[in-house]
Amino acid sequence: MKFPALKTYAIVYLIFLYAPIVLLPLFAFNNSKVIAFPLSGFTTEWFQMMWNDTQLFKAVKNSLIIAVSSSVLSTCLGVFAARASTRFNFPGKGSILGLIMLPMVLPEMIVAMSLLVVLLTIGMPLSILTIIMGHLLICTPFAVAILSSAFQSLDRSLEEAAYDLGETPASTFRLIVLPLVMPGIISSLLICFTISLDEFIIAYFLGGNQTVLSVYIYGQFRFPARVPAIMALGTVLVCLSICLLSIAEFYRRRGIARTGAKDTGGFL
Amino acid sequence: MSSGGFLQRIGRSEAANGLTMISPTAIYAILLLAAPLVTVFVYSFMADGPAGSLIADFSFANYVKIWTGKIYRAIMLRSLWVSMAVTAVTVILAYPVAYFVSFNVPPNKKALWLFLITIPFWTSYLIRVFLWKVILGYNGVINSGLLSLGIIDEPLTSLNYNVQAFVITLAHAYAPFAILPIYVALEKIDRSLLEAGQDLGESRLMTFWRVTLPLSMPGVIAAILIVFIPTIGDYVTPDLIGGGKLPMIANMIQVEMLKQNHKAMGSAIAVSAMLIVAGVTLIFLLLNRRFLKGQK
Secondary structure, eight states, X not given: OOOTHHHHHHHHHHHHHHHHHHHHHHHHSBSOSSOOSSOOOBOOHHHHHHHTOHHHHHHHHHHHHHHHHHHHHHHHHHHHHHXXXXXXXXXXXXXXXXXXXXXXXXXXXXXHHHHHHHHHHHTOOOSHHHHHHHHHHHHHXXXXXXXXXXXXXXXXXXXXXXXXXXXXXXXXXXXIIHHHHHHHHHHHHHHHHHHHHHOOHHHHHHSTTOOOHHHHHHHHTTOGGGHHHHHHHHXXXXXXXXXXXXXXXXXXXXXXXXXXXXXXOSOO | OHHHHHHHHHHHHHXXXXXXXXXXXXXXXXXXXXXXXXXXXXXXXXXXXXXXXXXXXXXXXXXHHHHHOHHHHHHHHHHHHHHHHHHHHHHHHHHHHHHIIIIISOHHHHHHHHHHHHGGGGSOHHHHHHHHHHXXXXXSHHHHHHHHHTSOXXXXXXXXXXXXXXXXHHHHHTHHHHHHHHHHHHXXXXXXXXXXXXXXXXXXXXXXXXXXXXXHHHHHHHHHHHHHHHHHTOOHHHHHTSTTSSOOHHHHHXXXXXXXXXXXXXXXXXXXXXXXXXXXXXXXXXXHHHHHHHHO
16 A cells, blocks of 8 residues: 655665764864854865874774674573574573563663672673773674574474484584574674673763763763764764664575575564 | 373373473572672662662661652653653654565565664664764754755754754664564454455455454554663663763663662662563553454
């Protein structure tokens, strides 16, 4: 059934979604310290200002360490949980999975604060490691969700065929299961990486005096003079995340083509 | 016979295998999620001593203070009101888009549309919130744009630093969260039901009202929950857009826990927030069950 006005509405909605993001490059190249219309001229000064900030690079380095470790570790944890939940039936399955998926429905502040209270009580110093611990909690549910659908579309008879042909469970997993769920693993890695990179509350409260990218950005907002440089940084980040997403989408489609499923679209 | 023993071993090992395989993830979640949450729950019944110490004097005093204290209640009601308004706005705006992508877009272009919808969501949340501050602020993009075009003579003040600004910012931030579940529910609807509705003499609008909308309700309820839960616990928007003058629950937890060093009180607020979230979730899950029952 077609309602022609809907298309107009959908396009207006997309404009609403993209409007703030379009402002980023607009003001990143605008020759004015104030973020306001009318635009006054072209400059790359803000990109230089961003580039010359050594603090930014320290924060990016910390963020990359955290995002790589959390994405790899949470994907590993996700593989265990997804494989267990799609392949086996065991007592307490629902409640164990519920606990693992809980951070998805829990306000992040509560996850951060409860973890912080315990860390302070046992006297563990706040560092990059504690941020990774927190990020693992919030990334793992996403990894489990993505990987479960990858493991679900797996044909059991392929594994059984491998057993019949004399492969051990370990070699079957390596030779049959792993290549087939590889696209799921890659998109889980990319999505966990993006979530961890973007995450602010846990990084802010569990990081001690270690600054990561999101905390750096937050700190810069206090100085109006630094705002155009943040616009420049935002432009760079938007370009990077569009690249990452395109790669993720490519692997997702390839995975679907490989297992012969129908394209349902979307990541979630 | 060996085959009997083999079957038995398989039967026994299915549960054991599953538990062993899930154990790394489960142990991690128990140690770093369940244990801290239990700690917070226990702390919430204790009393705050001087300099961040805790007194093991178990009572409901903190909860009484939160649920009857004027400031606490005002902040909780504000959080609830903001997140409900955001949820309503987001879901109502998102439904037609999900409907459009599911019913009007040709199948080979659906993935592209969904991709377009999700891209803004994957760009830095902090920067997106800040951009809305820049757009809606007193000297912001809207005001300066309208001023330079000569449409207004002085900056509008109805846009900035208020609850409406929270709602716009958050409705933008959570848009894809609302569209995707509704889209999935709409995709599942058997298209022949709609034809049947029209064959039986219903108008297009009535078919939508009596067939499509009820069948897509599980998606709508999922969208409501997915938007409601994170927005009620949002920290960044009240902090950046509201300039810290209009705190919500997350800001209140942070102030009690870290600035005031009142761990017991902060814990009690956190538990109260969880109770609110759980209560709202339960209501909608029950509603969902009713809709699911209605389908059969």
